[in-house]
Amino acid sequence: MSKAGGGPFLQRLSHLVPSDAIRISRHARRAYGAGYFGHNDAEKPLAIVLPENTEQVQAVIRHCKDHGVSVIPRGAGTNLVGAAIPVHEGVMIATTRMKRVLEFDPVAGAIRVEAGVTNLAVSAYVRSAGWRYAPDPSSRRTCTIGGNIATNSSGASCLKYGMTANNVAGLTIVLPDGERVETGNSGYEVTGADIAGILCGSEGQMGLVTEALLRLAPRARQVRSIMLSYADPRDGLSAASDILRLGILPARFDYVDAATIRLCENYVPSGYPANARAVLLLDIEGLPLELDNLQGRICQAARSFREMRVECEYEARGELWAGRMKIYGAAASRGRHVALDGAVPLSKFPDILATIDRETANRSMTAATTLHIGDGTVHAFLFENSDHPESSAIADQCATAIRLACIELGGSLSSEYGIGIRTQDLLAHQYSRVDLAVQQRCIDAVQAGALFNPGKVFPSLPGAAE
Numbered sequence: 001m002s003k004a005g006g007g008p009f010l011q012r013l014s015h016l017v018p019s020d021a022i023r024i025s026r027h028a029r030r031a032y033g034a035g036y037f038g039h040n041d042a043e044k045p046l047a048i049v050l051p052e053n054t055e056q057v058q059a060v061i062r063h064c065k066d067h068g069v070s071v072i073p074r075g076a077g078t079n080l081v082g083a084a085i086p087v088h089e090g091v092m093i094a095t096t097r098m099k100r101v102l103e104f105d106p107v108a109g110a111i112r113v114e115a116g117v118t119n120l121a122v123s124a125y126v127r128s129a130g131w132r133y134a135p136d137p138s139s140r141r142t143c144t145i146g147g148n149i150a151t152n153s154s155g156a157s158c159l160k161y162g163m164t165a166n167n168v169a170g171l172t173i174v175l176p177d178g179e180r181v182e183t184g185n186s187g188y189e190v191t192g193a194d195i196a197g198i199l200c201g202s203e204g205q206m207g208l209v210t211e212a213l214l215r216l217a218p219r220a221r222q223v224r225s226i227m228l229s230y231a232d233p234r235d236g237l238s239a240a241s242d243i244l245r246l247g248i249l250p251a252r253f254d255y256v257d258a259a260t261i262r263l264c265e266n267y268v269p270s271g272y273p274a275n276a277r278a279v280l281l282l283d284i285e286g287l288p289l290e291l292d293n294l295q296g297r298i299c300q301a302a303r304s305f306r307e308m309r310v311e312c313e314y315e316a317r318g319e320l321w322a323g324r325m326k327i328y329g330a331a332a333s334r335g336r337h338v339a340l341d342g343a344v345p346l347s348k349f350p351d352i353l354a355t356i357d358r359e360t361a362n363r364s365m366t367a368a369t370t371l372h373i374g375d376g377t378v379h380a381f382l383f384e385n386s387d388h389p390e391s392s393a394i395a396d397q398c399a400t401a402i403r404l405a406c407i408e409l410g411g412s413l414s415s416e417y418g419i420g421i422r423t424q425d426l427l428a429h430q431y432s433r434v435d436l437a438v439q440q441r442c443i444d445a446v447q448a449g450a451l452f453n454p455g456k457v458f459p460s461l462p463g464a465a466e
């Protein structure tokens with residue numbers, strides 16, 4: 001029997017938000033109960049609410065708490081590991097109508113936005129004033145700032161500009177009991193505990209972010225994109241390390257393997273050499289004279305390259321990055337696959353590339369892999385062997401083996417997507433019981449008996465997170 005008690009609960013819920021801001025049809029519940037991750041027919045949300053402001057969010061959360069009904073925060077639903085998919089009956093609160101820019105300080109380089117604003121919309125808003133929002137997940141056109149915060153998103157610019165947590169100055173949060181909390185300020189100094197820091201990466205379990213104060217980065221005067229191609233992948237990886245050790249901090253820095261070169265060139269031709277075994281893609285920013293100097297030093301450090309292409313842009317992401325940035329589309333056009341986001345230390349890149357080769361070959365699968373040189377992210381697209389009747393299960397096993405190898409190599413099972421129903425059981429391999437118990441205690445303390453995105457993050461294996 002539903003805790004919500006069906007009719008009266010939903011009836012009252014529908015009075016807390018405008019009449020067109022609640023969805024209870026089978027179709028809507030099925031659509032919102034899924035995401036990029038796929039469908040989860042067993043546990044559709046009880047209702048989907050689309051509030052317009054913090055006060056409506058508070059009212060809905062209080063109502064759910066009073067009836068012992070769980071809340072599932074949702075942004076745009078682009079999560080790839082099932083983090084925003086309900087595993088228990090509950091009310092989904094989607095922030096997609098909370099799209100207002102509340103305040104922009106062009107002098108300090110700070111902006112306060114509602115949680116449903118998309119990542120790319122923030123940069124678009126501040127662009128003409130000479131600013132941009134640096135964290136750049138590939139899903140930035142669609143994903144929301146609230147979702148970025150809950151998963152601590154990042155992208156190719158993380159080396160120089162950090163992850164979401166490094167670019168959030170303050171938050172407005174509605175706690176699981178309905179209380180509203182304000183944290184942070186537009187300065188860099190946090191007085192007292194860094195609550196916004198704890199919220200980053202908390203996967204919607206510590207409250208619903210309704211507003212965020214974001215730090216902006218100056219728009220670069222000029223961006224120069226450089227592509228270096230290599231006949232031997234090991235030379236490409238050594239060059240990446242040599243460039244960093246020279247003290248050069250590229251604004252974006254990725255390693256692209258041979259399979260990804262082919263995959264991207266077939267989808268959006270970007271001029272990556274067809275016969276290269278590896279490519280380094282990097283952006284440097286500054287004034288033209290500085291860029292000439294940096295380019296010269298990069299050439300020296302990366303001397304074993306076979307070919308170099310340079311593109312001068314006033315906007316980052318010209319043709320050289322076009323193929324790389326469309327990799328998710330390229331992978332989808334190629335066929336069924338699992339997208340994976342482990343992380344390893346830079347020194348372990350050769351080991352994880354060898355592991356990916358071995359684990360996929362053992363299962364007659366293929367992979368296309370890119371690496372963020374900044375945070376050690378390993379983006380591997382594992383293509384299913386469609387000849388095999390169990391191809392999806394085998395691809396999942398392969399992904400698990402690679403994620404476990406990332407942990408073994410001193411890294412992490414996830415770098416960007418966060419922990420969802422696809423990956424949560426593996427967390428017990430990365431953290432000890434005590435480590436997990438401390439995290440659980442923090443969340444329990446904030447939830448104080450309410451249920452926020454329950455059944456997520458922590459391993460469901462018996463005893464794993466005691």
Ligand SMILES: Cc1cc2nc3c(=O)[nH]c(=O)nc-3n(C[C@H](O)[C@H](O)[C@H](O)COP(=O)(O)OP(=O)(O)OC[C@H]3O[C@@H](n4cnc5c(N)ncnc54)[C@H](O)[C@@H]3O)c2cc1C
Nearest residue numbers: 075076077078079137138144146147150153154204209416
């Ligand atoms: C094509 C593609 C490319 C991607 N590339 C990247 C990438 O480069 N880097 C990267 O980091 N990720 C990437 N992702 C994953 C995903 O886009 C990010 O995790 C993104 O931050 C999720 O945002 P969202 O608005 O879609 O959140 P959702 O998917 O809706 O939710 C994600 C999590 O955040 C919680 N949540 C959402 N909104 C709130 C809120 N307001 N308050 C509290 N909790 C909330 C949810 O409960 C859930 O746990 C990619 C996904 C796709 C489909």
